[in-house]
Amino acid sequence: MANELTDRLFWKNYWESKKDLIFVIPEKYVFKEIFDRLFKEQKINSVIELGGFPGYYATFLKKFYQTNTTLLDYFVYPELTQKLLQKNGLAEKDVAIIEADLFSHQPVQKYDLVLSCGLIEHFESTKSIITQHLLYLNDGGKLLITLPNFKGVNGFVQKTFDLENYNKHNIGSMNIQLLVTIAKDLGLKNVNAYYFGGFSVWLENKQQKSTFTKAFVKTIWYAGKLLTKPFGYQSRLFSPYIVLEATK
Template structure:
């Protein structure tokens, strides 16, 4: 059985503590280049965002690509969802939302694109949680999984200054080769897995940190930004994300 590193109360507290969630999702939203590549190569008419509350990528797909997109999550806050959709000129009828447990839910349909952004790292059995994604994918459909990279500089920040949040993540799964091996073992094709993105760091509890930590944060952030502007490479130490793509 896959062990969850979080529970429903964790996510309720997490989302209720967040400010500024209701914004218009921009055309250059994170991972837009990956999504554009997938939609350019494949006919994507339907999609579902797993573990994606409040549905930014479902909204992105709906508004910029005309995809019939849905949202699935273990925890959905109706008021926050309504506010986020309204900020994007959408309603609950435009983005169907399903609240459920991915380990007990049987998909009622399959989709051309199944994506999750920051889901699989909250479980201990990585191959199993990826297999749950595959259940939602149509034959010939596409899979996109992204997760944070806590094995480099950003991970050091998390471990040092927010160990509580760090402990909610399965660091062992943050390995592109491991993810690719799992995807291939599950029968997926055209597997591509890599570190992704120019340098950045974040702390969920940054506002509560002392000024000395905020100053260190700013110094590391600025140094990393300058370095990756000069040498723009994706790497284990500096890239903030890992991206896995495949077809079924």
């Protein structure tokens, strides 16, 4: 892919290092409240998840919203996605799989909802990667992009305890005003970008970290939960995600 901060080998090693990839996806999965609202606002029959291997959200949307769902990623282990579908009571054919470079693949159809979760921050040009999303989107369709927020406490944790992973992210993309400006420049309507989620921090490959690091991060997690739970608001400092919504 063009201007990416990762490559195929990175993703191969990333997925091979992961444990417990296959699980039953609950109805109250991350971003459920957003999906509930989007599906109430308009009819959504077809969805494509970009860069989402092994396809948690594609599986989630098929399982709970009965959409015609496609997964597209640069690197795919089809057998893992098949196991994920089976674990969630779905058939192999329930999610179409496309293994392709997003910057060279020519879509053969367009979709009512184009979704990516944790994709755009791996590219140097935020505008370029968002532009590629629009090639798959029907006129009047919904764009939903989520990305981690590394400009708050979670970013401190990432930078301090996993600098290698932190450097695989374009921190500049984690800017609400930038996302709004790009979306409007691309002619999108009903543009909204916001922080999402209660306080949380995490580490990739946590099991490989030292006992001290795991204990320290866990302490931050508990302390942050206790301090922020009474307020319940979402902010740059404490929220773990950023969300961009728009209509084509």
